[in-house]
Amino acid sequence: MLSEKSTVTVRATLPAVGAAIGTITERFYERLFADRPALLRDLFNRGNQAAGLQKQALAGSIAAFATHLVDHPEERPDVMLNRIAHKHASLGVTADQYEIVHRHLFAAIAEVLGEAVTAVVAAAWDEVYWLMANALIDIEARLYAEQGVLAGDVWREWTVAGRTEETASCATFRLRPADGAPAPASKPGQYVSVQVELPDGARQIRQYSLTSAPGGELRSITVKRVQGDPDGEVSGHLHAHLREGDRLRVSAPYGDLVLDADGSPLLLASAGIGCTPMVAMLGQLAADGHRAPVTVVHADRSPAEHALRDDHAALTAQLPDSTAHFWYEDPEPGHPADRTGLVDLTRLPVAPGTRAYLCGPLPFMRAVRTQLLAKGVRAADVHYEVFGPDLWLAQD
Known part of the structure; x- marks a missing residue:
């Protein structure tokens, strides 16, 4: 060194x-x-x-x-x-x-x-x-x-096989390789880069988690339209222009937040669009017939803004030893009072040896990590994914 x-x-x-x-x-x-x-x-x-x-x-x-x-x-x-x-x-x-x-x-x-x-x-x-x-x-x-590619040569043309509006601001795009060749191998939790040409000629790139479990000819990404100052260039372009039959330039899958289902209890915690890698992980666990305990935690502004909510709940229900806990800032009538507002794991049992996966805004992940450490989860067993530049180290 x-x-x-x-x-x-x-x-x-x-x-x-x-x-x-x-x-x-x-x-x-x-x-x-x-x-x-x-x-x-x-x-x-x-x-x-x-x-x-x-x-x-x-x-x-x-x-x-x-x-x-x-x-x-x-x-x-x-x-x-x-x-x-x-x-x-x-x-x-x-x-x-x-x-x-x-x-x-x-x-x-x-x-x-x-x-x-x-x-x-x-x-x-x-x-x-x-x-x-x-x-x-x-x-x-x-x-x-x-991935079997030359250094830097990660791009392929994909065809949009379908589009589903998940919420007012989130859409799922189902993709297949345009050349008819098999889709590249991926691991649950990984992402792909998407490159689009914008009106000014720029070819901007963004990363989106694969929401489909690995396997099969189709891959799915769920894109949240970023609105703010400024609005998201690529997400806005995809929402406004990408339709079934269109072509999209997509990279091979990468990402180090990948599911390791070795029989340990699992906790999958997400907020907002951070649910996307967790849904892919749940899909893989369900396909594999996973039987170890799985705890699913998610936070969102409201049920209407919870992208992939039905998939999130249904895949959890397919696992024999699993529970889902959804927190909403603006819940529907009848939603449990202790699941309103910010995620609070105080009353949530966390089994010894739990391996945790986190994805969402940085303050959310820091808060959940702190609560998990207080419950005895090892720091080495808490894994996270940041959308965009990784500011965790920059703010330590």
Whole structure:
């Protein structure tokens, strides 16, 4: 891992770099997009860039990786690296792009920190960068090989086989490969990237969880139309224009939040559109005849806004030892009072050895994780998925 000499330097300079990392990443993206405008147009989420979310995620991951290197020199933070690598693979990131990132990131560091970046300091942080970059390159190469594709060549044309309006703001699209070849293998909980051409010519990419259990010729994604300031570019485009018979450019499936049904009790907790990977997991458990305990927890604004609500409940009911607990901020008449408002696991029994899977807004997942830890669930047994930039580390 990090050399002894560089460890001393990174430990000494980490406070200064950490304090400036937000400014550094902001300057990095300014340089990168000035040099390669196509990356902002066709690869990076323009909404996340405008809101500063990608900058926060990058800053958090760099600081977390460097801190881990100096605090735990004998081990590599593979959980964090795998999460990033899966996202990169779904976007078709290639090894040569790490050279471009390196050039602009280190120019940004020099600009922001000035004379503090001596030759020794630059060499130490260069080592940090390439330890992280080469680890990601190796993991991404393995992920491409597992899907049987060349590095970065993850895209295929799919045909929309059907569309269902789930709620006023959510639609499910059923897809099949346009070339008639078998759909690529996937694992319950994984996502695909979808690339669409927008009116200004940009080819923007977003990730959507597969809601269908693996197997069969069809795959399904459920897309929530993002409304706000700004509205979601890709989700709005899909809702407005995608109909049965249309073509869609879709990546191979990736994602490290995958179901491990080894006989341990399971807890699947979601909020809002975070139910999508959980429905896929429930579909797989039902297909496999899973018999171990399963607890399903979901939070939403109202039953009418609970996408895939019928599937969520029906698949849970197919499992012999399972319970579903739905919390709504604005429930229907007769809904249990203790299931109104925010999720509260106080009265919910959680079996020893439970493995938990979480997906939803970050505050929801943090609250549920805290409650699960208080109930004795091991931190290592709580797994999560974040839609968009992973800000968990950035806010620790």
